[in-house]
Amino acid sequence: MTQKLNVESFNLDHTKVKAPYVRLAGVNKGINGDEIYKYDVRFTQPNKEHMEMPAIHSLEHLMAEISRNYSDKIVDISPMGCQTGYYLSVINHDNYEEILELLEKVLEDVLKATEVPACNEVQCGWAASHSLEGAQDNARRMLEKRSEWPNVFS
Template sequence: MTKKMNVESFNLDHTKVKAPYVRLAGTTKGENGDIIYKYDLRFCQPNQEHMEMPALHSLEHLMAELSRNHQSNIVDISPMGCQTGFYLAVINDDSYENILILLEKTLQDVLDAEEVPACNEVQCGWAASHSLEGAKALAKEMLSEKDQWSSVFS
């Protein structure tokens, strides 16, 4: 048996999941009762495929900016270091259905985007590493498999 780790995703058996999917990865309750819900937005099958960095980077910028047009309770959208997906953190909203709707609307917005937000040396720490076309391809692929988002395990 594997030792239980402090990081939730390290306790997930990555050989048993089937991407793409959206799953609640954890909750954190604050001292004042606020609850942060952290979602695993998995785009690529772990250890078999990954997003190329310029496309992932642009998709991060696009989703971080565009998602906030649909919901005001977003805390953060962050790419996974393994380049297979993103973490989405929201505050005080435990509706899985809201997350699925948010992701769909945001990815549709990505397909309509004409530029990557904050893609310059003033607003981005590695502005040379972007691909709008790559981000759109990732969004299109994820949207094409949206009927699978609720199924995490194969």
Template sequence: MGQQSTGRMNVESFNLDHRTVAAPYVRVADTKQLPGGAVITKYDVRFTQPNEGHLEMPTVHSLEHTMAEKIRDHVDNVIDVSPMGCQTGFYFTVVNQDERGGMLAFLDVLAAALGDVVTATEVPAANEVQCGWAASHDLAGAQQAAQAFLDQRDAWQEVHR
């Protein structure tokens, strides 16, 4: 559907054939070495199969808030947690992950943060002072999605069909 570019594009995920992946999965989308030597890693954390399923926006929003807050209870190298506009997953950007055990250690941290989502009693910062659309949240939806993702942990490292 729609026009498909054949050349290489600037954005890494635009060069990923979304028909060939097998969600749920976690993969390294990009790494960048900074001039000072620090290495930035961006993980593609895919919850639902592209073009077959998606998360509802209030679920995405509550997952974003809760994961972004809780993951920082476990580690201090998270730069950013961002939802994908297609509502199928999130990007997690971290610094110097190799010094902290690389991908496997990141998966443990991710699992811990998702466990925190499952047991959360409220969405952090879901109010009009701290959020841009405080009415658009669904904690139960976020918890259901987090549990479903956790239940499939054995499949996280199988990225392709």
């Protein structure tokens, strides 16, 4: 890779990371001084494994809804197109340890969920593509390796 690209993750050597991990992927400062912190929350090893779309979709709904029970700093939680994780964006919150704690609480609540929020044709653009069981399996696997989250590289 010789040319630096505009997208931060395109400049990350995906062969050197060791999932699962939670990595600060960037900080953007707004014109009024607000800062957006973007975290790479990687569930599976890039180019070796991936999550299935119904599980990703349900886990996105669950994390988006549940995370806001714990923080008013959440800007967005969005799945990666490569199906290996999510981006978590927060505003004016730069405490990495608190982000890890937030994610742990959210994933623990995912395991207790009995349904996927907004899993219907009125509130969701592809309501047929959901799997609570798959979302919970992914959350469980991520939580089992909680101690590894800060370690991005092997």
